[in-house]
Amino acid sequence: MPKAAYFHIPFCVNICHYCDFNKVFLKGQPVMEYLACMDTEMERTIQKFPYEKMDTLFIGGGTPTALSAEQLDIFLAAVARHFPVSDVKEYTVEANPEQTTKEKLEVLKKHGVNRLSIGAQAFQPSLLKELGRTHHAGHVEQTVSEAKAIGIDNLSIDLMFGLPGQTMDMFKETIAAALALNVPHISSYSLQVEPKTIFYIRSQKGDLKLPPQELEAEMFEYLMTELERNGYHQYEISNFAKPGYESLHNLQYWDNNEYYGIGAGAHSYMNGVRRVNAGPLKKYMNLVQENGFPYTEENKLTEAERMEEELFMGLRKRKGISSRTFEARYGKPLCDVFGRQIEMLIDRGLLEKDGDWIRLTHSGILLGNEVFSEFISAV
Structure with missing residues (x-):
């Protein structure tokens, strides 16, 4: 029986060059209609696959904070109707620094969100441009500061290594900048060039120069050593936390527990069956409006x-x-x-x-x- 739920917001103001998650440009999209379909999917899913108690909620994307404050307010109110947040131990929202305003943070706090996962990735302007990111280091610092000021202090920073043009000195500088933010959780992943991404197209053309594997391994070794030295426990291959700040939601996945997946392209694991929701927005919404469920794949595990x-x-x-x-x-x-x-x-x-x-x-x-x-x- 699920004790965790993931919600997918596929909208992005811009598309990062490495991202293979289900996403669409925000401009011109039927956002409110999509959020209404998510509301319907939540209701129908819980009716068919009831739960006793939820431990964790996680809103990812895409870019959840690409939604306006009003849209976030409406969506989070819908989540709370189906999943009482007073019982939830951990309620996380992914945040892009340049779109996470003080007003949006106040909406998150109002609805019981108690953890942010902030997509920093790097702190050098050249690397951020290479990744297709539109924020700068100041945005990250501002988001961390404003979140702490309103009482959301369970914060995680996402970092990447093995990036085009990234040197060892750059990565050391990134780790130092992340440590200076004094957040209790850091995730760091090596770049994976996935199909259907801008980086993949460039790699096929021979136009993507990545660091050698030896340098990537050196970066990973430095990451482990430096974070451990600064009081972060490596509790999972790519995740480091101060004591008591491990990601409870991600541990649900690594413990192979069941979970709900709501939204376009979301995956779920319920009653021993892994399901995949339709990814294209129109297809997802049509399926929900027609029968309440957007599944395109169902695999009962042996x-x-x-x-x-x-x-x-x-x-x-x-x-x-x-x-x-x-x-x-x-x-x-x-x-x-x-x-x-x-x-x-x-x-x-x-x-x-x-x-x-x-x-x-x-x-x-x-x-x-x-x-x-x-x-x-x-x-």
Whole structure:
């Protein structure tokens, strides 16, 4: 039964060069009609797949803060009608710094939002331009300051490395700037060039010069060392938090728990079935208006698939996988199902055992995808 819900706002004022999420330009879009369809989807979904208590809500995109303050107010009121926010432990909204005004922050606070995920990515004007971002460092500082001033102090900053034209000195400067903001959570990801993005088109033309893999690895090593030195615990491969500020919502995914996914292109996991919503706005809205549900894919997971996901999702966490939890969930000892793969990866120095737990080693963190692939189609 879901204890988490994700809501997708696909509108963007501009399109970033690396982004492959479901998104459309904001200008000229039927925003209010779309928000009304999300309201309908929430109502119908809860009727069909009821919940007992919600722990986390997460509004992502796209750019949720591309909505006007009035639109945010209407949407968040709809969320609260279906998911009482007084019971929620963590309520996150993704925020683009240049579009997150004080007025919008006050609307978020009014509706119970208690966490922001702020898309900084980098702090150098040249890199931000390369990424297609339209903010500058001052916008990030202003958003952090204004959020803290109204009482939203559970803040996360998103950073990227392995970017075109990014040097080691630039990345060190970015980490220093992020640390100076004194936020309790930092996420940092290496650039992945995904199909249907501007970067992908440029790479196909041979017009995208990325740092060598050795430099990207050096950046990741520096990230881990410097954040740990400054009191941030690496609780997941790409996520670092001060004690007590780990992302409860993302842990729902990594713990392989069920969740709602509301909005165009959103994914959900309910009653053992993974579902994908229609991505194109018109198709999404038509499906919701016709029958209340926008699903275009439904995949009922086999036990083998669920166990595989348990491994390659759970091993992203630094604490790893609990053998006891695995056996309680699936009725089979972990060593009986994946013993061969685990022992082989331990021999290679990529996994380690610590009592009941199995986790990535330092080398395993650097080669995470190689580790995870060993558990796909392994049962």
